[in-house]
Amino acid sequence: MKMAWKEIKKSKAKFIILGSIVFLVSLLTFIISGLANGLSMDNAALIKDMPAGQFYMDENAKETYNLSKIDEDTEKHVHKEYPDAAAFSIQMGFVVDGNDDQHSVSFVTSTESDLFENVNDGEIILDRSMQEDGIQVGDKLTNNQYSGEFTVKGFVDQKKYSHTPVAFISMDNYKEMYRTNHMQLLFIPGQDKAETINGLEAFSNTAFLDTIPSYSAEQMSLNMIIWFLVIISGMLFAIFFYMMNVQKIGLYGILKAIGVKTRTLFGMMWSQMLLITAIALVLSVSFSHLFNRVAPDGMPFDLGLETTLQLSGLFIVIGFIGATLSGIQIKRVEPLQAIQQGEM
Amino acid sequence: MTAFTVENVKKTFTNGEIEEQVLNGVNLALKEGEITALVGASGSGKSTLLTIAAGLQHASAGQVMFQGKNLTNMKQEEIRKVRAQDFGFVFQASHLVPFLTVEEQLLLMLDVSEKRMHKQEKKKRITSMLQLVEMEHRKDAYPSSLSGGEKQRVAIARAIIHEPKLLFADEPTASLDSKRSQDVMELIRELTKTLHITTLMVTHDEEMLPYADRIITMKDGLIV
Structure with a gap:
């Protein structure tokens, strides 16, 4: 008999309150997680979208790529050994459009590689977010460090670095602008x-992301909030079920006295926890994806299926642990205690 | 024929350094189908004896024999099984499950007793039991909407729906007025006689004694 469901039906208000709290906490977690992912992509999509491999920078650069200079001989040697290797540079800068409006960009240039956009001298390929700023293919852009004009060749999706759109330029143009070979x-x-x-010093993809200024600080703060919320939700389950179990000690005692198994009582509590969490998660996932659609353009938000499933699984596990810890009372309750009490 | 025996059962409660002997070696044999009333002053040990006999607490010494097995030596799970399948309980308060209807209370007991019955068979038995306790018209009611007497009727139906061999009743009429108490006792007597259930009942109400086949008086932890 589905006692768990019967109790939910009979005590709707109690379970709606718990469900609403779990819904709000999980919704907040999903939104913050979406923002964390969004900010992470906004900060380093250029690097995050690269395949797994190893990054190398000058060992004297103190893990700061801006200070790194790859020796030409080393570059040639690596290219010879690893033909698909790419040498590249990133520099913050700006471009000025025909209306004299300045746009911050991250200039990126590389040796010929499938991993980066290859552009000819005087051409520029921009992240698609620049298109939303009114820049069109064929527009002329300038920069005070570059003697000529850049012609917009096209746009690419999801190429951001340090919260600015990436601008791919040729190596020669880059060398001229930043006076380096x-x-x-x-x-x-x-x-x-x-x-x-x-x-050279090697970095894995993850290790290299951590060398990006502000990246790890930003992500750590947001991840801390996410974990904090997940722990809060676990505690909520533990506290709520603890309070419910305290109220039901007499009932559990009587049920045990008439022969109900302790594991049946645990099963009842677990099914209630699972049902409430599942409903709360379905709602919070739906609302967070709705938020994704209505979030302002300037707000980087990226909540993928993988993160959604991972967080949902985590909520269920935490809820299970919280409910189980509070359910230890069920195991301890003596039938006799309940019989000696009055009517429940 | 003897259905159940309690042999030289002792129970001592310890409170700090103070030891209190509540049962001092009680011997009791219950005959099949008989209603035995345990009477005595408060603190005489009658409720303790009932709970030990029902496997709800352990004796400090002695044996509780049921169907050739000693309940005092059994593991928790074995005792639970005996309680679920062979024992029925009626308490002072009805102790019904607040979120189950009258019908569901009985279904729960049938499920707990693990009776191998088809759904239809269960339903039929519940209906006939509710007819016996005259509660069929309230089968969809929750305990909160039942009167004290109605609750106790449902509690009795729950206690015997699975046709236990023994019914333990701990002051089953204590929370009821005189008229309702008599109704409940008549019902217990009628049902236990019909179903041939052996009953051990604790009561302090002398008006209930005529419903018992045998009256046992306890004093200072001993049967007198």
Whole structure:
């Protein structure tokens, strides 16, 4: 007999309150997680979208790619050894459009590679967010460090770095603008283990993301909030079921006295927890995806299926642990205690 | 024929350094189908004896024999099974499950006793039991909408729906007025006689004694 469901039906208000709290906490968690992912993509989509491999920078650069200079001989040697390796550089800057409006961008240039947009001298390929700023293919853009004009060749999706759209330019244009003949970084795709390359320090994709200024600080703060919310939801379950169980000690005692198994009582509590969490999660996932649609353009929000499923699973596990901890009372309750009490 | 025996059962409660002997070696044999009333002053040990006999607490010494097995040696799960299948309980308060209807209370007991019955068979038995306790018209009611007497009728129906061999009743009429108490006792007598259930009942109400086949008086933890 579905006692768990019968109790929910009979005590709707109690369970609606718990469900609403779980819904609100999980909704907040999903939204913050979406914002964390969104900010992460806004900060480093250029790097995050690259395949697994190893990044290399000058070992004297103190893990700051801006200070890194890859020696030309080393670059040639690596290219010879790993033909699909790419040397690239990233520099913050700006472009000015025909209306004299300035737009912050991250200039990116690379050796010929499938991993980056390859552009000719005087051409520029921009992240699609620039199109939303009114820039069109064929528009002319300028920069005070560059003697010529950039012609917009096209747009690419999801290429952001340090919260600015990426602007792919040719190596020669880059060298002119930043008065350098050296690339900052080397990337060798498909390498699980770092090679020892003289004068260079290796970083995995994740380790390299952490070298991006503000990236780890930003992500750590948001992840801390997410974990805090997940723990709060677990505690809510524990406290709520504890209070409910305290109220039901007499009932549990009587049920045990007439022969109901302790595991049946646990099963009843677990099914209630699972049902409430599932309903709350379905609602919060729906609302967070709705939020994704109505969120202002300037708000980076990215809540993927994988994150949604991971967080949902985590909520269920935490709810299960919380409810189980509070359910220890069920195991302890003596039938006799209940009989000696009055009417429930 | 003897259905149940209590042999030299002792029970001592310890409160700090103070030890209190509540049962001092009680011997009791219940005959099949008989209603035995345990009477005595408060603190005489009658409720303690009933709960030990029903497997709800352990004796400090002695044996409780049921169907050739000693309940005092059984593991928790074994005792639970005996309680679910062979024992029925009626308490002072009805202790019905607040979120189950009258019909569902009985279905719960049939499920707990693990009776191998088809759904239809269960339904039929519940209906006939509700007819016996004259509660068929309230089968969809929740305990909160029942009167004290009605609740106790449902509690009795729940206690015997699975046709237990023994019914333990701990002051089943204590919360009822005189008229309702008599109704409930008549019902217990009628049902236990019809279904041939052995009953051990604790009561302090002398008006209930005529319903018992045997009256046992307890004093200071002993049967006198």
